[in-house]
Amino acid sequence: MINGLSTDDYPLTVTSLVERAERFHPHRPVVSRRPDASIHRTTLGECSRRARQLASALRSLGIGDGDRVATLLWNQSEHLELYFAVPPMGAVIHTLNPRLHAEELGFIVADADDRVIVVDESLLEVFSTFRDAHAFEHVIVVTHDRSAPEGMLAYENLVAGAQPMTWPVLDERRAAAMCYTSGTTGRPKGVVYSHRAVVLHSLVIALPDTLAVSARDVLLPVVPLFHANAWGLPYAAALAGAGLVLPGPRLDAVSVLDLLADERVTVTAGVPTVWMAMLNALDAEPHRWDLSALRGLAVGGAAVPRSMLEGYDRHGLTVLQMWGMTELAPLGTACRLPQALEHSTADEQYDFRSRQGVAVPLMEIRARNDDGALIPWDDTALGELEVRGPWVAAGYHRGRGADNFTSDGWFRTGDIVRIDERGCIRICDRAKDLVKSGGEWISSVDLENHLMAHPSVAQAAVIAVSDERWGERPLAVVALRDGATAEPQDLRRHLERDFARWQVPDRFEFVPAIPCTATGKFKKTQLRETFGDAGR
Incomplete structure (x- = not known):
């Protein structure tokens, strides 16, 4: 006792x-x-x-x-x-x-x-x-x-x-x-x-x-x-x-890098906007900081583009993508490269590492399509992710948001995902950020990640705008790297290597920087207010 x-x-x-x-x-x-x-x-x-x-x-x-x-x-x-x-x-x-x-x-x-x-x-x-x-x-x-x-x-x-x-x-x-x-x-x-x-x-x-x-x-x-x-x-x-x-x-790049080096930090964690700025600083001055103690950068809050994974790999630093939500306290998944892929090609490894990962122990996942049916884990079907586990909230303070919870104890995340045979999720969008064009879904996250792989692009966010013919069309808001140039046709050609023409944004808007929320995510609500009528 x-x-x-x-x-x-x-x-x-x-x-x-x-x-x-x-x-x-x-x-x-x-x-x-x-x-x-x-x-x-x-x-x-x-x-x-x-x-x-x-x-x-x-x-x-x-x-x-x-x-x-x-x-x-x-x-x-x-x-x-x-x-x-x-x-x-x-x-x-x-x-x-x-x-x-x-x-x-x-x-x-x-x-x-x-x-x-x-x-x-x-x-x-x-x-x-x-x-x-x-x-x-x-x-x-x-x-x-x-x-x-x-x-x-x-x-x-x-x-x-x-x-x-x-x-x-x-x-x-x-x-x-x-x-x-x-x-x-x-x-x-x-x-x-x-x-x-x-x-x-x-x-x-x-x-x-x-x-x-x-x-x-x-x-x-x-x-x-x-x-x-x-x-x-x-x-x-x-x-x-x-x-x-x-x-x-x-939390500017140089201040964070100074602390990482001076204090011999081994693990750090933050949102992609911070790590994008830090990668630019490392690329500009690769020998300024000794980061030999740093074995992992955990990244969450938004999808990590392949270009960021490759960029940190060039500096001998490993990015670990994770996913979670406030309602999950917040960890839900982690994307460690599985043993079966340790000797696979670089493309296969990057494809896996650019996903949000598998459910951590004690966490359960599933996803439902628009008809309410559970989707197969075939990496093709799309559905809204639902989670259940011992640190998932059972409800909100004062009973708000009851619709976010199912009758059998699962939390509806609002994230639209594909799940592969390993149980590894790929977040394709927030439910409210998907673009439905001519009855077909277009993932804003996939477009953003590919745009940010362009050497001239620092930040990219894609929103849906109204269209008389197709219902909605994607619009890309782009911030270029310092000193870089790019025209819409350059970005369009870049995307057409991996996307069908109907999936590529019709318009590209260039801004000095994309506004972010207080937690470092792109503020798409503000972008919709600014550019929401552009497609009408």
Whole structure:
């Protein structure tokens, strides 16, 4: 018996991850780059110890079981301390994206009913834009001199003046964390993760065929801690005893490359837009950075074009494509090259690696066509991907979005996929982004990936526009590389090597840069507003 529980009933809680980091890996480094570009160094053990004090301080402010604690912070050590403190005390950490619009942030904090918010001093101006939308009981500010604006509390003073908490025994199915979807098709929806979900997710991330995280690794999550639990990397690091490098708000290519080299990072993770910029920097100055420690770049959030895979291979760096969603905490699939393809041709290997991968352990997948029938795994049939697993949300906060969940417990992702005989998925589009021209489907993702393989193209996004004859036609929005030139006929000829003429966009619009969402995805809603009437 342990704490009155049989071993079969041992709770899978975030507490066990934090305690493991504190007991077995206290000296593993946690490195943060501050907004002012200074470097702060601490350890997993120190973050775990301070988390106990932070939890006691929050308890003294009246934060109890199930209460939401909002964070408006960058990837920094204080954010990690909140990851380690809030769930083990029985409360719920709710991370906020500072890049969202003020109206959206105001809706989110009110909908979540956050009681406390912790804000970095560099984000106080952002906070001021939505502060009146919700009555926070306390505002805690992370500063470097232990001061705080009037009416707010200084984070360091709270931590320094508190006694370490003895963690309570918790039910593994209680809420641990909360994130909101991006709200691309309506109001953002809250996704709540249980302790059990977080622990199982962390275990699977660390497996050899996912990220293979161990105590020998140093992880740099370029993906923000405010986005889908930073893909679970902070908790995977605690579980395995890996070091962490937290890059703060500066995510330009040179800043990220400097950290990867200086801190001898072994695994990093982020969205394709970051890695595209980083590849350009590496191509321009291939000998500037020593990245010999870096064994893997995990990429998710959008499909990875073959040109990016080839580009990083030229530098001896391996891109691992993954797929997930906020509703999945977020990992769903990983694309490791299978043993059967290790000696196959480069084309066969790139074809496989450009897919989004097979379901990670404990995750189930299937897909349905327009008629509601399950599609065969023949890499030809198209269907909407559905998933089921122990860290897939069972619903949204306040019961919203019930239509996203089936009666037998599967989540409808909205991603249109093909599945091959290995169970490896290829995402062909979001359901709302497919182009239906003359009754035939055209994949915007396939067109985008091929356009970005053109040597003059830096970014490409394809949207559907209305057409009197065909119903819809694809329109390509293209941003060229610095100093490069290309005409529509050049891009059209490039695409016609791999696509039928009816699949090739009728129009090409050139822009300086394609607008991105707060999480680095192409903002197609804005492109539709700008170019939506172009085909009429």
